[in-house]
C-alpha cells in the first residue's frame with residue numbers, strides 16, 4: 001500500500017497528485033492535473049467573458065453598468081449620502097471603487113521613449129535565412145504575429161510627434177519558440193559605446209532639471225554640452241540633425257537593430273548580422289518648418305498617420321534584412337569593429353539581404369492595454385538568434401527587465417495580454433503583484449518529485465534556447481574599451497559626404513538652429529570645432545549662421561572617406577500608397593471633375609482630402625473634409641487646386657488668424673497661405689480648371705513641380721509621378737556653399 005492510500009482519507013494534506021519516486025524523475029511528461037479537491041477560477045477574461053469569446057466581448061460585455069465585480073448598478077450619478085444634503089457614507093462601495101480606480105489610472109511613463117504609437121501585424125519569412133539561423137520564424141512562408149511600437153525618445157507622453165529626435169522601432173515577434181523582441185531605432189548608430197553612459201546621455205537630452213524645459217528636443221545647452229564633450233556621440237548626432245530626425249511618417253522610416261547579433265544555424269554554424277527594416281514606401285522626411293507647424297497644428301501627426309493608413313487599408317510594410325559577416329575572432333569587417341555601436345557597415349560593401357516581410361494591418365483596440373503596457377526587452381531571444389559582446393547591448397540586457405518591474409507595477413508584466421507569449425510557458429516563477437496565472441502543483445522548484453519532476457529541461461533538439469558558447473579571450477577585469485572604438489569622426493564625415501546638396505543644407509541649418517538655441521557660447525564653439533573636423537564647409541556654414549568665427553577642427557577631417565549613397569533619401573522613386581492629397585475647391589469648381597478626381601485618388605490607394613471655404617456637401621456625394629479654417633498645409637503631401645480661390649465670404653480675420661495673412665490679387669489669404677507653404681516645402685502643386693488662375697496670381701505657375709492639368713485623370717497622373725520622388729527636390733533653395 002502506498003503512503004497516499006495509507007493516509008487517505010484520514011489525513012488531509014496530500015501535497016500533490018504526483019507519486020514521488022525515490023530517484024529524481026528523468027522522463028519528460030506533461031504537468032500533473034490539480035488535486036481533486038482543488039478548483040480554479042473559471043477561464044474567463046477580466047470582465048467575465050469566456051476566454052473563447054469573440055474579441056468584441058473581451059473588454060466589456062452586457063447591456064448594464066456594473067461594479068468591477070459584475071453587480072448591476074442603479075445609480076452612478078449620486079453618491080450614497082446621509083440624506084440629500086448629508087455627508088457621504090463610507091459604505092458607498094461604488095463611489096470608492098470608481099474614484100479609487102480613477103486615482104490609479106496613470107502608470108509611470110517610460111523613462112525614455114515615453115511617446116509612442118503601435119500596431120499589430122504579421123511577419124512572413126522568405127526562407128532565405130534558414131541556412132543562417134534555426135529560428136523557426138525565418139522559414140519560408142511561416143507567418144508570425146507581431147506588435148510594433150514606434151516612439152520618440154526625449155519627450156514625455158504628451159509631447160508632439162515631430163520633435164527632432166531619434167525614433168524607436170520596437171518589434172515583438174510572438175513566435176512558436178518564444179517571444180523575440182527586436183528593439184531598434186530609426187538610426188543605425190547610437191550616442192554611446194557603453195551602456196554605463198546611458199543615464200548621462202539621457203539626463204543631458206531631457207529638459208533641464210531646474211525649470212524642466214525645453215520639452216522633447218535636443219536644442220538646448222545640456223544636450224550639446226554632453227555630445228560635444230563625449231565625441232563618440234557625434235555620429236548619432238549628425239543623423240538627428242539630418243532630415244532623418246524628422247520623419248514624414250513611421251511608414252517611411254528605416255529601422256535598425258543597431259548592435260551586431262549572432263545567428264546560429266541548425267548545424268551549429270554561426271554568422272554575425274546587423275538587422276535592417278526597409279520601408280516599402282522609401283525613406284521620407286518633412287522639412288523643418290513643416291515639423292514646427294505640425295507640432296502646433298497636429299501634434300498627433302505620426303500616430304494619426306499610422307492609424308489612418310491601417311484603417312484605410314494602406315497597410316505599411318517593411319522588409320527585414322540582414323548584413324551578414326563572418327563570425328571570427330576579430331569581430332570586425334574591413335577595419336570596422338562590429339562591436340562598436342557608433343559604426344555602420346556601408347550597404348555598398350555588405351548588401352542587405354531580405355529575409356522576410358512585415359505587414360502592419362490592425363490598429364490596437366485600446367491604447368493603454370496594448371501600446372502603453374507593451375514591454376519590449378532585448379533579452380527576449382529565440383533559438384537561433386543570440387547576442388554579442390557589444391558593451392551597449394550587454395547593458396541593455398539588464399536595464400529593460402529592471403525598469404519594467406517599476407513601470408508595470410511588479411514582476412508579472414509578462415502576463416499582461418499584449419506581453420503574453422504565444423508559446424507554452426512553464427516557468428516556476430510564482431506570486432508577486434498582479435499574479436493572474438492560477439498555478440497548480442506544489443513543486444515550483446527543480447529538482448522535484450512531488451510534481452512528477454515537471455517542468456523538465458529541454459534537449460536542444462526540442463527548440464531549446466542554448467546560449468552560444470562564445471569563447472572569452474584571456475583577460476583581466478578592467479574598465480576599458482578597445483582602441484578600435486577611438487575613431488569618432490571618420491564615419492560622421494562619411495555620412496555628411498553621402499548627402500545630397502539639399503540634405504546637407506538642411507543638416508547645416510539644423511545645427512545652426514540647435515546651437516543657436518544654446519545659451520552658452522563655449523558650448524557652441526566646442527561643437528563648432530567638431531563640425532570643422534567633420535567637414536570645413538559644414539563648420540563654416542554653421543559658424544556663419546551663429547555669427548561665430550571659423551574654428552580649428554578638433555581633429556583633421558578624415559582622408560579617403562568614400563560616401564555611401566544608400567544613406568541619402570534623394571534620387572529614387574517609391575509607391576505613393578496612403579499619401580494625402582488635398583483638393584482645394586470653391587464655388588467655381590467643376591463638380592463633375594471633382595467627383596472623378598476624388599474617386600481616382602481613392603482608387604490609387606491615396607487619401608483625397610477636400611478643402612472648401614465651409615463644411616458640408618460640395619458635390620453630389622462629396623463632403624468637405626477640411627475647411628479653410630481647419631486645414632493646414634502640413635497635412636497634405638500634394639495639393640490639387642480646383643478653384644481660382646476668390647476670397648470666401650467667411651474670411652474674417654478676427655475669427656481665423658490665417659485670414660489676416662497677406663495675399664496678392666484676388667486670392668483668399670487662407671488659400672494663398674496654404675499653397676505658398678506647400679510651395680516652400682517643395683510639395684507637388686497641380687491645378688485643374690480655374691485653379692490655373694490662382695497659381696498665376698500667386699506667381700508660382702512656371703516653377704518646378706507646379707503643373708496645370710487638363711483633366712482629373714491628368715491631375716492624378718501628375719500627382720502620382722511627382723509624389724513618387726517624395727518631393728520636388730529642385731525647389732528647395734540652396735546656397736551652393738555645400739554642393
Ligand code: HEM
Nearest residue numbers: 110113149168169170183184185190195198258395399403
Ligand atoms: C542601440 C541602443 C538602443 C536602442 C536601439 C534602444 C531602443 C529602445 C526602444 C525602441 C525603446 C522603446 C520600447 C517601447 O516601445 O516600449 C527603448 C526603451 C528603453 N530603453 Fe532603450 N535603446 C537603446 C539603448 C538603451 C540603453 C543603453 C539603455 C540602458 C542601459 C536603454 C534603456 C531603455 C529603457 C529603460 C527603456 C524603457 C523601457 C520600458 O519602460 O518599457 N536603452 N529603448
